[in-house]
Amino acid sequence: MARTASPSLEVRDVRNGRGLVALRRFERGQRVCVLRGRLVHFDRLWSWWDRDPRRAANCIRFDADRYLDPEGELGAFANHSCRPNTMLVRAGRVLDVRAMRVIRPGDEVTHDYSTCLGADDTWSMRCNCGEPACRGRVRRFDRLPADVLQRYMRLGAIPAAILATANNT
Ligand SMILES: [Zn+2]
Secondary structure, three states: OOEEEEEEEEEEEOOEEEEEOOOOEEOOOOOEEEEEEEEEEEHHHHHHHOOHHHHHHHHHEEOOEEEEOOOOOHHHEEEEEOOOOEEEEEEEOOOEEEEOEEEEEOEEEEHHHHHHHHOOOOOOOOOOOOOOOOOEEEOHHOOOOOHHHHHHHHHHHHHHHHHHHHHOO
């Protein structure tokens, strides 16, 4: 059974289905929640695409050949946005969901899924985030518009393991 609330976050109906909503203010740089998950090898994840595509799509690239499966965690409900207010930062074997700017009570907590799609990841998704600068499609990080990519690099919003995938293709 998935947790759907904590003192600072709650799962609610949002623009695109269910999403994670802040119940309090978070300052820039502050940790909003942690994605602990279970690490799943690429081969295993591949076999999930037939059985449970929703769960497979929710898995987050962790390193060269492992993905983090956040099933059952509050942070798993964080949707994509082309103008996100959090980024994922690897901390040991978990991912911190960290505020990129001030988040106010009632704001939906989002991150940019492209920051965790390696150059060798083929998955993509149509985007309906509603931001004026919506890219229309979520793809691998190295296909981000140059200005967005530069900004994310400056902020450290693209994990080193994701950046490293660009050297293997
Ligand atoms: Zn978008």
